[in-house]
Each structure stands twice: as structure tokens, then as C-alpha cells.
Amino acid sequence: MELAVETRGLVKRFRSFRGLSSVLSPRGKLRLMRETVALDGIDLQIPRGSVYGLLGRNGAGKTTTIQLLMGLLEPTEGDISVLGLNPLTQDVEMKRRVGHVADGQKMYEFYTVEELCDFVSVFYPTWNRKLQDELIDRFELPRDQRIAEFSRGMKAQAALVLALSHEPELLLMDESTSGLDAVIRRQFLESxxxxxxxxxxxxxxxxxxxxxxxxxxDWVGLIHKGKLIVQSRLEELKSAVKQLRVVLTQPMPPLPGEVSEHVLRQEQANGESLITVTDFAPDMADAFRSAGATQVEVDDLSLEEIFVAYTTGTGRVQ
Structure with a gap:
């Protein structure tokens, strides 16, 4: 599998002042430092040609990851390869081959979209003016209106025109649909x-x-508290993670280890035990029946339900 992006043991720690301590020294009061771990050993593998979703709650480490891939931050530890290049030491070559759209991306808003494209295009030898015009027309962006007068959705589309007109091999988008209404967001993503x-x-x-x-x-990576907890093809992840709806007439005895080690989450609802498992196999349902279940049904889960199971699960059957 050829990779567009690969990271190995990626760690990012931020240091900030905790404030003045109460400890006196010959030089006066000391400042103590607070260290925050934003990413903790991330190993990303993003295949070429894929649409890879980096998912997580706000503050999980997604934006830090994108900024590291763009060379906007320096990692504390670990290695990064973007299109076979180092974002820090080969940044000019890399950025010519990458498009980047951030949430609320800053632009020179006194320009029209065409004027801004003219300004940006000089930095990209591969700029395609025909593609630029096609994108402006596709998004129905007014050519005679300053970007300052655009709606939030129009500004996001203008940022995408800038990111795509030099025909990048890789497009990095960080929460770029945040704040758009549902219809515009869907059209934007589909485009x-x-x-x-x-x-x-x-x-x-x-x-x-x-x-x-x-x-x-078609690929997803789930980030939680700075750790990459799952990375998989989406269809394979949805095939592997299932919810078992189990009805019992008596307390369930301990399950065999080969089943219990795959339990992500358990909850009770309407007299049923709802047990989410990974690496699902049909014999798991048989194990619950052997343990005394009178009914076992297997349900598919949405990606959001899978994410919740991984990030809030107890990892054990009680």
C-alpha cells in the first residue's frame, strides 16, 4: 500500500507558564512551567488516493496533527513523511504539492476572489487558471464582490478554490466545514x-x-485524548464492530476470555444488555447463548456509535 502520509511515534507537547510560584530564589520568584501533551505517539498511515477522515472531539488533537503535517509546528518526538518529504526541511517543495484549508481561514478580504487567486498563483508553478475559473463558476462565487462581503459558506468555497487550483496531490482540510449549515456542508463535502x-x-x-x-x-482514524485509538478502512471497521442485544433471565456468568477481551462497551436498556464488541465473529453470539441468554440479536452500528463505544466504553462485561 503506497502512503501519502506516514507518521511514526508522533508526539507534541506544549509548554506554558503556570504562573508565579510562591518559592523565592536569589533572583526573585520562579516561573513554573505547565506541560500539555497534545499528541501521544501517533502512527498515521494514510493511503494515496484515499479520503481519510481524522475524527475526534474538540481538543482531541486533530488540528495539532494537521499543523504538524503542514510544517506549521515542530514535533516534540517522532517522524513525519508527507508525499515522501519532510515538512520542516523540505517545506517549500512539499507545500507546492499540498492544499490546505483551515476552519475560518484568513484571507486578504479586500480582494475579489479573482484578485486573490492572481496574488496566490505566483507562489505555485503548477497553478491552473482554467481550473480556477471552473471552480469559481462551480461554486457560483461572484467575481466582482470583495471577499469581505462573502457569507461564511462562500468564504469556505473561496478557500477551496485557492487550495485546489494548483492541482495538489494532497488536500488537508481542518474543520473547514465547521459553522456551515447542513445543506451547504453536504454540497461542499460532496464537491x-x-x-x-x-x-x-x-x-x-x-x-x-x-x-x-x-x-x-473510505478510511478513518479516531483520535481520543491525543492518541490514535483506531485506524481502518471504514467498511472494515463497520464490519468488525457490532452491537449485541442480549436478553437474560438471570445474571450472566463470566464470559470466556476470547469474547470478553473484545467488549468495548456495555449498557442496559429496556431489559436488554447492549454489548458493543470489536473483531466480531458469529461464535460470539453463540457464547452469550451458552452463558444463558434467551435472545441475542446482532445490530450494525453507525460510525458515530462506533466512535462513542471506543471513547466511552468500559472494555469489560459486568
Whole structure:
């Protein structure tokens, strides 16, 4: 599998002042430092040509990851390869081959969209003016109106024109649909996927809106508290993680280890035990029946339900 992006043991720690301590020294009061771990040993593998969803709650580490891939931050530990290049030491070559759209991306809003494209295009030898015009027309962006007068959705579309007009091999989008209404957001994402498939480029989307990612992504990575807890093809993940609805007439005895070690989450609802398992196999249902269950049904889960199971589960059957 050829990779567009790979990270190994990626760690990012931020240091900030805790404030003045009460400890006196010959030089006066000391400042103590607080260290925050934003990413803790991330091993990303993003295949070329994929639409990869980087999912997680706000503050999980998604934006930090994108900024590291773009070379906007320096990792504390670990290695990063983007299109076979180091984002820090080969940044000019890499950025010419990458498009980047951030949430609320800053632009020179006194320009019209065409004027801004003219300004940005000089930095990209591969800028395609015909594609630029096609994208402006596709998004129905007014050519005689300053960007300052655009709606939030129009500004996001203008940012995408800038990110795609130099025909990048990789498109990194960090919460770029945040704040858009549902209809515009869906159209925006569908446009990205369509244009990416047509050009064979790789797309990385970071978002906390998991329903959107389920519609458009073929690979997903789930980040929780700075750790990459799952990375998989979406269809394989949904095949592996299932919910068992189990009805018991008596307390369940301990399950065999080969079943209990795959339990992500358990809850009670309407007299049933709802047990989410990973690496699902039909003999898991048989194990519950052997343990005394009078009824066992297997349900598919949405990506959001899978995410909740991984991030809130107890990991054991009680």
C-alpha cells in the first residue's frame, strides 16, 4: 500500500507558564512551567488516493496533527513523511504539492476572489487558471464582490478554490466545514470528494461532525485524548464492530476470555444488555447463548456509535 502520509511515534507537547510560584530564589520568584501533551505517539498511515477522515472531539488533537503535517509546528518526538518529504526541511517543495484549508481561514478580504487567486498563483508553478475559473463558476462565487462581503459558506468555497487550483496531490482540510449549515456542508463535502476522485488526489478531512465523515470517507482514524485509538478502512471497521442485544433471565456468568477481551462497551436498556464488541465473529453470539441468554440479536452500528463505544466504553462485561 503506497502512503501519502506516514507518521511514526508522533508526539507534541506544549509548554506554558503556570504562573508565579510562591518559592523565592536569589533572583526573585520562579516561573513554573505547565506541560500539555497534545499528541501521544501517533502512527498515521494514510493511503494515496484515499479520503481519510481524522475524527475526534474538540481538543482531541486533530488540528495539532494537521499543523504538524503542514510544517506549521515542530514535533516534540517522532517522524513525519508527507508525499515522501519532510515538512520542516523540505517545506517549500512539499507545500507546492499540498492544499490546505483551515476552519475560518484568513484571507486578504479586500480582494475579489479573482484578485486573490492572481496574488496566490505566483507562489505555485503548477497553478491552473482554467481550473480556477471552473471552480469559481462551480461554486457560483461572484467575481466582482470583495471577499469581505462573502457569507461564511462562500468564504469556505473561496478557500477551496485557492487550495485546489494548483492541482495538489494532497488536500488537508481542518474543520473547514465547521459553522456551515447542513445543506451547504453536504454540497461542499460532496464537491471535494468528486473533484478528488477525478484527480486521483488524497484528501484528509478532520472533523468532529462524524455523520459527515461517514458519508464521504473510505478510511478513518479516531483520535481520543491525543492518541490514535483506531485506524481502518471504514467498511472494515463497520464490519468488525457490532452491537449485541442480549436478553437474560438471570445474571450472566463470566464470559470466556476470547469474547470478553473484545467488549468495548456495555449498557442496559429496556431489559436488554447492549454489548458493543470489536473483531466480531458469529461464535460470539453463540457464547452469550451458552452463558444463558434467551435472545441475542446482532445490530450494525453507525460510525458515530462506533466512535462513542471506543471513547466511552468500559472494555469489560459486568
Amino acid at each position: 471535494i470528494v468528486e473533484m478528488s476522485h477525478d484527480g486521483g488526489r488524497t484528501v484528509v478531512l478532520s472533523s468532529h461532525i462524524i455523520d459527515d465523515m461517514e458519508r464521504v470517507c
